[in-house]
Amino acid sequence: xxxxxxxxxxxxxxxxxxxxxxxxxxxxxxxxxxxxxxxxxxxxxxxxxxxxxxxxxxxxxxxxxxxxxxxxxxxxxxxxxxxxxxxxxxxxxxxxxxxxxxxxxxxxxxxxxxxxxxxxxxxxxxxxxxxxxxxxxxxxxxx
Amino acid sequence: xxxxxxxxxxxxxxxxxxxxxxxxxxxxxxxxxxxxxxxxxxxxxxxxxxxxxxxxxxxxxxxxxxxxxxxxxxxxxxxxxxxxxxxxxxxxxxxxxxxxxxxxxxxxxxxxxxxxxxxxxxxxxxxxxxxxxxxxxxxxxxxxxxxxxxxxxxxxxxxxxxxxxxxxxxxxxxxxxxxxxxxxxxxxxxxxxxxxxxxxxxxxx
Numbered sequence: 376x377x378x379x380x381x382x383x384x385x386x387x388x389x390x391x392x393x394x395x396x397x398x399x400x401x402x403x404x405x406x407x408x409x410x411x412x413x414x415x416x417x418x419x420x421x422x423x424x425x426x427x428x429x430x431x432x433x434x435x436x437x438x439x440x441x442x443x444x445x446x447x448x449x450x451x452x453x454x455x456x457x458x459x460x461x462x463x464x465x466x467x468x469x470x471x472x473x474x475x476x477x478x479x480x481x482x483x484x485x486x487x488x489x490x491x492x493x494x495x496x497x498x499x500x501x502x503x504x505x506x507x508x509x510x511x512x513x514x515x516x517x518x
Numbered sequence: 519x520x521x522x523x524x525x526x527x528x529x530x531x532x533x534x535x536x537x538x539x540x541x542x543x544x545x546x547x548x549x550x551x552x553x554x555x556x557x558x559x560x561x562x563x564x565x566x567x568x569x570x571x572x573x574x575x576x577x578x579x580x581x582x583x584x585x586x587x588x589x590x591x592x593x594x595x596x597x598x599x600x601x602x603x604x605x606x607x608x609x610x611x612x613x614x615x616x617x618x619x620x621x622x623x624x625x626x627x628x629x630x631x632x633x634x635x636x637x638x639x640x641x642x643x644x645x646x647x648x649x650x651x652x653x654x655x656x657x658x659x660x661x662x663x664x665x666x667x668x669x670x671x672x673x674x675x676x677x678x679x680x681x682x683x684x685x686x687x688x689x690x691x692x693x694x695x696x697x698x699x700x701x702x703x704x705x706x707x708x709x710x711x712x713x714x715x716x717x718x719x720x721x722x723x
Contacts, residue, residue: 380551381543383700386707387609393711394602397718404723411723 396422450476455483460501466508482506550701554708561712564667568660568720583657587650591721597640598717604633605710608703615696623691623699627683630706634676641669664716675709678702
C-alpha cells in the first residue's frame with residue numbers, strides 16, 4: 376500500500392479503498408452486529424497486513440546508479456591533465472585502458488595557484504567536456 | 519595546486535548552499551501530510567466523544583439515535599454520493615492538466631466546487647429539518663460536532679479549490695507545474711474520506 380498522501384492519484388485511490396473497506400462492514404452489520412464485528416476485524420487485518428508489507432519505515436531501496444563490479448574486478452584509472460584534457464590521444468589511452476574491464480576513472484584537472492578565475496572556469500569547462508566524452512565512449516563507467 | 523584541482527571538479531555555485539533535504543518526500547507534500555495528520559487526530563478526538571456517548575456511556579440507549587429522534591439517512595446518502603462524485607471530478611481535473619488539457623482542468627475544478635457547495639447547502643438544510651439541536655443530549659452534540667467539523671473542512675477545501683480555479687483560468691498551471699492544484703486535490707480527497715467514515719459510523723452503523 377502506497378502512501379495515500381504522496382500525490383493526488385494516491386489520495387484518490389485511498390478514497391476508493393475507503394469505500395471498499397467500509398462497504399462490507401456496513402452491509403455485514405445490517406445483517407447482524409456480530410457479523411459486522413467479524414468482517415471489521417477481518418478487513419482491518421487485511422489492511423494492516425498489506426500496510427506492514429509496504430511500510431515506509433522499511434529500508435529504502437538501493438539508489439539506482441551504474442552497476443559496480445567487485446573491488447578486485449575494477450580497474451582504477453587516474454587522469455591528471457589540464458590543457459591536454461580534451462586531446463584525442465589522452466581519450467584513446469583512457470578508452471584502451473578501460474576496454475574489457477569495469478573501470479573507475481578519476482579525472483583531475485589541476486589549476487595553478489596563481490592563475491586567474493578565468494583559468495579555473497576554463498579548466499572546469501574542459502573537465503566537464505572531457506567527462507562527457509569519456510562517458511559517451513564507455514557504456515559502463517563511473518566518473 | 520591540489521586545492522584548485524578539487525575546485526575544478528565541482529560546478530561553480532554562487533550564493534548560499536542548497537538547503538539540505540534529508541527527507542525523500544517533497545517538502546510541500548510533507549507539509550500537507552503533517553497538516554492532514556493533525557486534522558486526522560482532531561477528527562479522532564471527536565470520534566472518541568462519539569464512541570463514549572454511544573458505547574461506553576452506561577445510560578446510553580440501545581437504539582441509535584435515541585428515540586424519538588431519527589437521522590436523515592437518505593438525504594445524507596445523497597450528500598455522500600455528491601461528495602464521492604466530486605472526488606472523481608477533482609481527479610479528472612488533475613489528470614487533465616497532466617495531459618496539458620487546460621479546459622479539462624477548469625471544468626473539473628468548477629464541477630468539484632459546485633458539488634462541494636451543493637453538499638454544504640444540503641447539510642445546512644438537513645440541520646434545519648433534523649428535529650433536534652445541541653441542547654437535546656450528548657448524542658446531538660456528538661452529531662453536530664462531527665458533521666459540523668467536517669462541514670468546516672469542506673468550506674476550507676472549497677476556498678482552496680476556488681483559488682486554484684481562479685489561477686487555472688489565468689493560465690498558471692502546466693503539466694510540469696501544478697502543485698497549486700495537486701495539494702488542494704489531496705486535501706479534497708481527505709475531506710471525502712473523512713465524510714465516508716462519518717457517514718458510515720454515525721448514520722449507518
